[in-house]
Amino acid sequence: MKVLRCMDQWRELRSNMTSSVGFVPTMGALHEGHLSLLRASAEANAQTVLSIYVNATQFNDAQDFAKYPSNLEADLAKAKSAGVDVVLLPDFEQMYSDGFRFQLNENEFSNRLCGTDRPGHFTGVLTVVMKLLNLVRPNRAYFGLKDFQQYTLIKDMCETFFLATEIIGCPIVREADGLAMSSRNALLDVPARRLAGRLNTLLASAANDEQAVQSLQAADMSVAYVETVGSRRCAAVVIRSGDCAVRLIDNVAVSTSHLATELKGAVS
Ligand code: PAF
Numbered sequence: 001m002k003v004l005r006c007m008d009q010w011r012e013l014r015s016n017m018t019s020s021v022g023f024v025p026t027m028g029a030l031h032e033g034h035l036s037l038l039r040a041s042a043e044a045n046a047q048t049v050l051s052i053y054v055n056a057t058q059f060n061d062a063q064d065f066a067k068y069p070s071n072l073e074a075d076l077a078k079a080k081s082a083g084v085d086v087v088l089l090p091d092f093e094q095m096y097s098d099g100f101r102f103q104l105n106e107n108e109f110s111n112r113l114c115g116t117d118r119p120g121h122f123t124g125v126l127t128v129v130m131k132l133l134n135l136v137r138p139n140r141a142y143f144g145l146k147d148f149q150q151y152t153l154i155k156d157m158c159e160t161f162f163l164a165t166e167i168i169g170c171p172i173v174r175e176a177d178g179l180a181m182s183s184r185n186a187l188l189d190v191p192a193r194r195l196a197g198r199l200n201t202l203l204a205s206a207a208n209d210e211q212a213v214q215s216l217q218a219a220d221m222s223v224a225y226v227e228t229v230g231s232r233r234c235a236a237v238v239i240r241s242g243d244c245a246v247r248l249i250d251n252v253a254v255s256t257s258h259l260a261t262e263l264k265g266a267v268s
Helices: 007-015 032-044 062-066 072-081 121-136 145-160 183-187 190-196 199-205 209-218 256-267
Strands: 002-004 021-026 047-052 086-088 140-144 166-170 222-229 232-241 244-253
Touching: 002 007, 007 086, 007 121, 021 032, 021 121, 032 047, 032 072, 032 140, 032 166, 047 072, 047 121, 121 145, 140 145, 145 166, 145 232, 145 244, 183 244, 190 232, 190 244, 199 209, 199 232, 199 244, 209 222, 209 232
Parallel strands: 002 086, 021 047, 021 140, 047 086, 140 166
Antiparallel strands: 222 232, 232 244
């Protein structure tokens, strides 16, 4: 496994690759969710490239950026065991030689759900993903469906800008109690972790979005939003862990027959 900090070296290496390249962009603190993306890539492509880059421009809160977990040594060991061929570790100067003068905005879906209370977040995400896709030029790129809004926006962006990369959404990987795997879970203390484990069940068992909000609030979670988009009920909550506030997101499939019954009731 090659570990590259210099993106000029990577471009040189990439220009000699003739077989398929799969790409998993991450911000590090790798967990089973990331590893499932890497394994999916390793299975379908001749080469798998992982990037680890904590992208400052997608954090609208400086404290959130400062406390973002990182453990490069452990990440490299996990990457190797998941079949990664190349790890890219770019820095801000290489990723943003323009000083973030050029930005990629989406003006509709990015303003809803997580965009409501994280202004600029998706501009940071889309800008860095566009840069990474141009740098890596992968045949396929893999994203977790936990970040349903991010996945949807990236897929739409690639179609809109005629990028050749196929965007693949991979299933959410969960802990035994249903908590979606996330690098932020490392920030939860024991009581906060116990509470976080109820997020998925409460979200999935509610009859509608309003009832989900009520159950989450009753369980002592601060609700940023619960909103059904298509057939996914998406939510973000904030859980107190010691003196920090940890934001968690999740989404579950809502039964369309149940929505159809509600709709029928509403129009009859
Ligand atoms: O999902 C993430 O970890 C990040 O948003 C991504 C896609 C790596 C962009 O920084």
